[in-house]
Amino acid sequence: MSKSNNNNDYNPLELLICVGSRVLEDNSTVEVGTGVPMASTLLAQRLYAPNIIAIFEAGGVAPLMPGLPISVGDSRTSYRAIMASTMNDVMETCQRGMVDYTFLGGAQIDMYGNLNSTMIGAIYQNPKVRFPGSGGANDLGSLCWKTIVITPMDRRRFVKKLDFVTTPGYLTGKGARERAGLPEGSGPYKVITNLCILGYDEETCRMKVESLHPGVELEQVQENCEFELLVANDLKTTPPPTEEELRVLREEVDPDGYIIGRVK
């Protein structure tokens, strides 16, 4: 699908970003990861959550972003901010329990919401593909209260077994985070994809389909996921991107197509 002025026509990344912008509450603290989360947060700041406290791991606190940052450490993350601080301070704020959400981008994910952004292959010192590593993801997934992951959905990304657990989800299931020493009551909250919104089952901590995007069938969601998904009893339909969301996204948030132009 191509970018178009017809508002019923939107590409999968535009859908992802618009849906992502709606889950953030105004006046909450959110630690924003690189890529799609930055676009969703900026869109949320423009439309739904003007007082959202966006925090960036390199030290930017509550900026009024003039446009999409390229990096979680560039000057836009402290543009008209309330504080230009340190990574130590930001991560300690997360560890202290002051940060409600973290919003992380694409990686491999398993049914407990564990993430791989480190490597593909069997030999750690000699991987088939080396990815960046944790960056701040492990810290944020460990220390913020609720983790939201935003990523396109396919069988390469939603896998039975990760080659490397970079960032903790629910690890092996209920109670595993606490046993490992991670802060009590923290953990995965939502996964937002181009097909659906997923949550987690309270008892098993397994991923559960909560809402299908317009025109998407449940079978299609399962086909794009290697592990078996649970389904919510009250399965909902996600409202499509609004005209206003798409306009602000295309004209103000990402006019250069840094993210929404990446569709294959």
Added chain:
Amino acid sequence: MDQELIDIEEGLEELFCDPDPDKARAFFKTKERGLVNKVTTVKDAVRELVRDSDYLAVGGFGHVRIPTAVLYEIIRQKKRDLGMAGHTSIYDSDILASAGCLNRCDISYVVGYEIRGLSASARRAFESNKIKKTDWSNSALAWRFYAGAAGLSFVPSRNMLGTDTFKRSAAKTIRCPFTGKKFAALPALYPDVGIIHVHRADIYGNCQIDGILISDPYLARASKRVIISAEKLIPNEEIRKNPQMTTIPYWCVDAVIEEPFGSHPGNMPGEYWFDEDFFRMYLETVKTEEGTQKFLDDYIYNVENFEGYLEKIGGLRKMTELRNLENLIFQKRAQQMKSRIKVKKQSA
């Protein structure tokens, strides 16, 4: 992942730096206390302060406020077997690894260029076992610098636990003597050389940074030797007018280099934006090994110094363009021009 992984108490990979605080104290005891002029050239600073097999820590954020001139000189002087804290590193670790300078790396972020994707050249370097790897997370390395800055041997933390990031680190777990809770114990990091680009410094090495500080105040204090490159030198009197702006004090610093536009192609907050044309060219050129070699020849080996490099990337005109982008001036002007054209059309 299985139960055993959760119960692992020690990371499996190598600890590259000795966390012993008394050895660190013995070194810091020898550091210069006097206010002496430390201004030098990048060539001399690298020749005298960076030795083969040293462990480096580079300030900034990989492509934001990076000490490019010093990194290029390390490559030009063909330093070898260096270790590095791959802490939020991007262009810095990429070019050092691509030029064959590194043989070990504490990784929290390498290979990636955030929303621009991955570097093929960094991938070739880090996927081979020529570089020995130990993984951490961003705050793990930030807190390891803090532990060094505080003169400790470790710091407890609540990240990394239960994951392969812990398993492939050199951290251990520890039980809190007060609460009985389990923590990760992160070993202090005392790098041999810290290299940081700042906005302003005086000749003694007192530094002012605008915008976010990332981990640099800690990195500077934990490092045994520190090289500062500064956008500009300012009189000591300016430092004393605003002492709250000094985030790195002179006694941490061994060399001061004045290097305008010294973070190119990286962003310098308040000064100039990323050179996106350069990053596109770089990521395209280094897709092949020959391309990497060509890049290193064209932009580093066959260039005498950083002034020569700046001329090559477009000189003052290019840097002015990047300054305007940083200050959002082009965008505003483009919008104004658009509306002016509209007005004209309407009136016509």
